[in-house]
Amino acid sequence: MRNLPEDMLWASLVFAVLVAVFSGPGSCCDPQEYRTQAGECCPMCHEGTFVQSDCTPFSGTRCRPCDSGTYMNQPNGLKKCFSCSSCVADNGLLVWQKCTNKTDTVCDVLNGFFCKSLAEDTGCSMAEKHKRCTAGQRTKEPGTDRIDTECEDCPMGFFSHFGMNCTRWTICSDTHVQVKDGNSRSDVRCSSASTNTSENFLFFCLALFHLFLRVTTINPF
Known part of the structure; x- marks a missing residue:
C-alpha cells in the first residue's frame, strides 16, 4: 500500500480533531x-x-x-x-405590583418623592424626596413622582418667608413711614408717623430729665 502524502496526512488529522470537537456532548x-x-x-x-x-x-x-x-x-x-426586589418605604418606595413566580416586584414612589432610576419592567429602584424651596424663593414647578420640585428666586420688590409664594412688598400709607427696607426674605416694615413723633418726644423728655439730674448732683442748691 502506498503511503499518503504528508500534507494529506495532516489534513486528515485536523479533520478528525474537528469532528471529535463538534460532535462531542x-x-x-x-x-x-x-x-x-x-x-x-x-x-x-x-x-x-x-x-x-x-x-x-x-x-x-x-x-x-x-x-x-x-x-x-x-x-x-x-x-x-x-x-424578589424589595420596595423600602424609608427609601421612598412602595409596592405597585407584587412579586410572582414569573415576575419581579414593581415599585413606585411615595407622595413627596420622585423616581431617580426607572426601568420599564421593574419600575422605580431609587427615589429621592422633593426638595423644599428656601426663604427668598418660590415654587416654580411642583414636584411629581417623576421630576423634582423646581424653585426660582423672588423678583425685586417681592419676598417669601417659607419658599412657597412670593408676596409683593408692603407700601407704607401716608400716615406711616418706612422704618425697615424689604428684601427677598422679609417685607418692608412700616410704623405710624404719630407713634414715631410720640416716641421721639418721650426720648427727648427722658434725655432732659437725665441731664437735669446730673446738673443738680454736681451743683446742688
Whole structure:
C-alpha cells in the first residue's frame, strides 16, 4: 500500500480533531437547551421554575417551581430562582405590583418623592424626596413622582418667608413711614408717623430729665 502524502496526512488529522470537537456532548446545544457541567445538553425549565436535577439518558430535566420570595422570568438552566426586589418605604418606595413566580416586584414612589432610576419592567429602584424651596424663593414647578420640585428666586420688590409664594412688598400709607427696607426674605416694615413723633418726644423728655439730674448732683442748691 502506498503511503499518503504528508500534507494529506495532516489534513486528515485536523479533520478528525474537528469532528471529535463538534460532535462531542454539549458542544452545540439547541436554543431551548442548556449545557450541564458534564457537557450534556438538557431541555431548559420554563418561566416560574428552575432546575432541580439535570437530564439523564433515561429522563428529561426535572424542574421545580420557584420558592416564595423568588421568581424566574425566562427559560433557564439555573439551579435557583432570582430573589424578589424589595420596595423600602424609608427609601421612598412602595409596592405597585407584587412579586410572582414569573415576575419581579414593581415599585413606585411615595407622595413627596420622585423616581431617580426607572426601568420599564421593574419600575422605580431609587427615589429621592422633593426638595423644599428656601426663604427668598418660590415654587416654580411642583414636584411629581417623576421630576423634582423646581424653585426660582423672588423678583425685586417681592419676598417669601417659607419658599412657597412670593408676596409683593408692603407700601407704607401716608400716615406711616418706612422704618425697615424689604428684601427677598422679609417685607418692608412700616410704623405710624404719630407713634414715631410720640416716641421721639418721650426720648427727648427722658434725655432732659437725665441731664437735669446730673446738673443738680454736681451743683446742688
